[in-house]
Amino acid sequence: MRAPLSWLREYVEVPASESGRDVAARLIAAGLEVETVEQTGAGLTGPLVVGRVLAIEELTGFKKPIRYCQVDVGRGPEAPQNIVCGATNFAVGDNVVVVLPGAVLPGGFEISARKTYGHVSEGMICSERELGMGEDHDGIMVLPPEAEVGADAIELLELVDEVLDIAVTPDRGYCLSMRGLARETATAYGVPLRDPALLDVATPNAHGYPVEVADPLGCDRFTARTVSGLRPGAVSPIWLRRRLQKAGMRPVSLPVDITNYVMLELGQPLHAYDRHRVEGPIGVRAARSGEKLTTLDGVARVLDPEDLVITDDRGPIGLAGVMGGANTDIADGEGGGEAQRTTDVVIEAAHFDQVRVARTARRHKLSSEASRRFERGVDPEAAAAAAQRSVDLLVLLAGGTVEPGVTEIRTPSGPRTVRMAADHPDRVAGVGYGRETVVRRLQQVGCDVYGDIGPSALEGGERSTEGPEELTVTVPSWRPDLSDPNDLAEEVIRLEGYENLPSTLPRPLPGRGLTERQRLHRRVGRALAGAGYVEALSYPFVGEAVFDQLGLEPGDARRRTVQLVNPLSDEEPGLRTTLLPGLLGALRRNDGRGSHDLALFETGLVFLPTGTETVAERLPVTQRPTDEQVASLDGALPEQPRHVAVVLAGARERAGWWGGGRPADWADAIEAARTVAAEAGVELTLESGRYVPWHPGRCAALHVEIDGDRTLAGHAGELHPRALKALGLPPRTCAMELDLDLVERAGAGALRAPHVSTFPVATQDVALVVDAAVPAAEVESALRAGAGELLESLRLFDVFTGEQLGAGRKSLAYALRFRAFDRTLKAEEASSARDAAVAEAVERTGAVLRGA
CATH class of the missing domain: 2.40.50.140 (Nucleic acid-binding proteins)
Known part of the structure; x- marks a missing residue:
């Protein structure tokens, strides 16, 4: 909302010495978001x-x-x-x-x-x-x-003027008007408000333009006024055009400019119809399936049965609260001379359901100044005043005559009241405001307050200390966002000043701390950061296009996503089933901006539909839900396991005076998986795998053991070249993704402090020749099983192939470290354990001891 300071001063006596920046500072302190203060005419000097x-x-x-x-x-x-x-x-x-x-x-x-x-x-x-x-x-x-x-x-x-550009939040729709901003300014300066809506409004009668409202839930107020005999050549005066321009609107014609001006002034959207182009009564109803309407922007739109429309005898003539139709537009005479100009106007001032308007505007991708206001809440009591203000301006500026008929249709509704403890704002803010301050601030907002405060206190006098502890607050019609005691407390706190709230530390309840899942999450993040990875958080939204780029088959389970009813983007309507799309997108952006040596990681939830989800029940907020209702809500959710993923590209070790660097490869991705598993006290089992989007010859399947069963937990390795090309990624990009919840289950209770032995270690090396197809992990597992309890660690330090071994054969050399915790091992004990390990490897893998 753009608010010229010169216009604002008409309703509030802002001190002459106050500049636009001073007013902006006051409004910011009251909780409004003033983005800029524009100096119009800056640098302009006459003559x-x-x-x-x-x-x-x-x-x-x-x-x-x-x-x-x-x-x-x-x-x-x-x-x-x-x-x-x-x-x-x-x-x-x-x-x-x-x-x-x-x-x-x-x-x-x-x-x-x-x-x-x-x-x-x-x-x-x-x-x-x-x-x-x-x-x-x-x-x-x-x-x-x-x-x-x-x-x-x-x-x-x-x-020469100053214009405040204010970003109005959804809960403060009343500030999309000079009236609402003037109220906030008057409160900020502690001066009276000259309310532009306080007009002498004509009494409704049965002689106005006929209106039929068939949907009272969608339209609870409708006022129609008629002005005839407008001068065909009447144009908007300079002051009116300038105020519209400063507010960011383009002058069109006098009747349209007046409706826009009054909307900016009072916050009530209006629409002006050429009376001679409207056939029969004006109606308000739901659209019928298949109906069409050409709106003022010249677009022919197919209407939805949920749309609320304005009609005449021919059918729809406007989208209620969004935009009027071209068939009843005000004629400005272009191409037809003055004979084509509008001389008789019907003014519509109505109040429409904000949800219906918001959905219609979004459905037709048609956001307008009117829809922005209705979506945020328009004062239903302002319709009659806005219509009166419009016809007064038409008479003043175009010489028209107001017809005596006044149409007003109202759906009966009582005032909204909220009961609140007088000290509720004190308890929310942790500040002792006092009852008088609470009442005074609520009255400045426009509320009527009854209860334990007597009339003298409402006028600033002394208050009796006796009385009930509860206030009954009647909220004003222009504040639909005030619906519970916390809303009222927020108003008191913001008007008293957020900057006056003390800074206090929260007091946690004793015995509460992080869960094991949370602790593992933090340990994994610290470990990966320590290994040189940078955390990159991405949005959890995906579309079918990224699955095509990854090369997933049509029946791949990862393509089955939870679909959002109201996605932020139509191109990404689903929730992610893997962390890779977001991470790879971050890697692509950084690589495109010149950072080519990248190592990124992310831990986050993925969303896996179970097929048994139900529609969540809409619960009231007035009481705690029952256990059955909580279970029903849980049943509506998909599975949400926590995953961890890394992606690498470029150099893993940079070149320098110390020597040549080393590019990142599949082994680094696997090592990242081992780093994660080590934080849970879990040993991963690896085997060659084939899993899109990884390269089939450079992909490792990562397994953990849960309750004695080997369970697939993720994959690591180099991504397939086709996926890299489709995603625009650097060659040889590598990735890893693990199910962190599975890793946690596998390591439940396994993370213990290490026992440090004071006795020396005995090292034995062994080289085994096996078939080239035998995984090193399988040989390592056999050695561990045969070595027994004395084995402290085992490390593969050499892989050799050559003619002397024969075709299809390889040599794996391992360093075995043996140690006892209660004695120094004898050479015979270490050799015996080594021989047992070799024997187990021979039996399981067909290995041959090299040199034997």
């Missing part, structure tokens, strides 16, 4: 005056039309200013804006007399863009005939 064109000489011989004009600038017709101009949209007798030599236009453009096109130009005739009023540069700005020649155009056009 800038109103001039009247006395004569025009058309210059020829140039590529474009050039005119040599004589303009009276208030010095008398006998001393005109001679100005060269290239615009052709003005004629002799028109009033224009003239900037004279010595002036400076916005942007530091200095004006001086200079020779151009063979004549001396003593100034410039200005367009709106040259004056900083807008982007219209199609022609010269022509002023109304009543503008006084020689008058100061800076003051006339209100060129």
